[in-house]
Amino acid sequence: MNVDRTNEDILSTEDSKLSGLDKQRKFLLRMAIQVSPCPVCGDDCSLLEAAGVALNDYALGGVGEPSFRCPANECGVELRQAIPLFVLGGGHWFWMRKHAKNGPQK
Numbered sequence: 601m602n603v604d605r606t607n608e609d610i611l612s613t614e615d616s617k618l619s620g621l622d623k624q625r626k627f628l629l630r631m632a633i634q635v636s637p638c639p640v641c642g643d644d645c646s647l648l649e650a651a652g653v654a655l656n657d658y659a660l661g662g663v664g665e666p667s668f669r670c671p672a673n674e675c676g677v678e679l680r681q682a683i684p685l686f687v688l689g690g691g692h693w694f695w696m697r698k699h700a701k702n703g704p705q706k
Contacts, residue, residue, distance in 0.1 A: 606656045628660055636694045641675040650679055650695075668698070 610618065610626050611633075618626060633655070635644035648658055650668035668679040680698040 607658055608656055611655075625660055629655075629658070631692060632658060634692070638670040638672065638675055638677065638679065639695055639697050640677045641670060641672050643670065643672040643675065645671050645695075647681065668695075670695075 605613070605622065607625075607629050610622055611629050613622075613626075615623055615626070632647040635646050635649075637644050647668070648655060649671045651658075651666045652669075652671070653666070668681065670677050670679060678698040679695045681693050682696045683693045
């Protein structure tokens with residue numbers, strides 16, 4: 601049975617009532633709403649906030665990497681998500697400042 605669920609529905613549903621795929625989506629959504637501090641200003645922000653996307657508009661498995669910016673008005677630095685090799689507690693990911701791939705822009 602294929603039930604179209606919003607991301608909000610998936611997060612609020614007990615695991616026992618979710619399909620295997622929806623359980624995986626729930627894990628990824630929990631990661632997307634987890635906050636991590638900006639490496640420049642220290643303000644906490646989630647993937648959704650940094651991408652400027654509402655919870656139910658967040659598409660899992662989209663093509664390409666979304667662009668992220670610190671949502672703090674005084675900061676706005678471009679960010680990239682980093683995933684540590686080992687997780688010893690705390691978050692499963694953190695923010696790093698994104699650097700230009702091809703050197704400085706002219």
